[in-house]
Amino acid sequence: MTIRLLLADDQALVREALCALLSLEDDFEVVASVGRGDEVVAAAREHRPDVALLDIEMPGLDGLAAAAVLTAQVPDCRVVMLTTFGRAGYLRRAMEAGAAGFVVKDAPADVLADAIRRVRAGERVVDPALAVATLAAGGSPLTARERDVLITARTGATIAEIAGRLYLTEGTVRNYVSAAITKTGARNRIEAVRIADERGWL
Amino acid sequence: MTIRLLLADDQALVREALCALLSLEDDFEVVASVGRGDEVVAAAREHRPDVALLDIEMPGLDGLAAAAVLTAQVPDCRVVMLTTFGRAGYLRRAMEAGAAGFVVKDAPADVLADAIRRVRAGERVVDPALAVATLAAGGSPLTARERDVLITARTGATIAEIAGRLYLTEGTVRNYVSAAITKTGARNRIEAVRIADERGWL
């Protein structure tokens, strides 16, 4: 009746600390612990956890992608996303990736323990405040091309470089940037990138 | 002979997890735990910890500022900075703020435990690789004004807005931005902000 857990977080200290914390609960057993997204599936296959706790920011493969692969290939293992900041956009994408739960690191420990038990029991668990924020924010208003352009712009590239990488004319790129600026209500490329990023639209 | 600890981290889950982890060690006792930088000093006064573990990113007062106040007002309490990413610039500023130790969250748990014991014994503890990186990176080449301008630019402000907020002429702001771009080797305001931020220069 113990719940077998897999932990994935790129920060070793946090990973080990979570392991210590969760091991305090009688019904939890941490059976695997990895630091990279691309190690998740192999570890899950080998140790057969009931629930996988995945951070979003990880090297190799991000937590959302890892969740998608995991739910497809190891369907017995349920997924709880655990992330640093309550980014509204991530919640939506986590659900699309097949996650059954979404907990922010700001939450107290018993919320996490409770979420794990309920997910294990077949429920879907999301912080209600976060769910409301996501619904209020709605989906991304950006078109596919606009997103491509903003993602490239985020690295600090100039219009010319973006055009080069995306095989577009500079004028076209400027158009997309302009549209994105309008849609985000920003005054800059800089601000547009920041806003879109914060809302999980990238 | 037990070492009394104070924990400060804005993420409740991480804080509680670290508490669980450190409590596993026989010679550690967590006597206080706070989620805001501006609660650190009061908690230290009340509970008299031997060592304070401070995260850098915290609301209210950041970990560096909290460290400075703490070492000045509660000199018996030694400070270990604990931060998410090995930002080279932060190490330097942490040392200037009076911290005795600097541990990154990527490190395994025994490194942290070891660091706490050695700091308690009067040593200064820094990850050697991080120390080398800091020395190699050198200090910030930015002047105070250039930093102000970049910090304001980070929010997505236009040149005109930066000028307004800092009570400067647009031309002057442009000059500082230009200087910053040159010094960081960037091609943009965007990239300059990103680079300076990554190096802990802001």
Place this chain on the structure above:
DNA sequence: CCGCGCCGCTGACAAATGTCACGGTGGGCC
């Protein structure tokens, strides 16, 4: 005292960026 570096400012110029009006395409719908 003198030189040096940082600050604040100006003005002018080149380059990058943002905005606009416009055309083409393809999918859904009457």
Place this chain on the structure above:
DNA sequence: GGCCCACCGTGACATTTGTCAGCGGCGCGG
């Protein structure tokens, strides 16, 4: 088919930004 709409793409144009040269002032160390 004809209409509408959203998206993609382009070029022309105005604005913003980045670069450069140079001004005076202040504080600091030789």
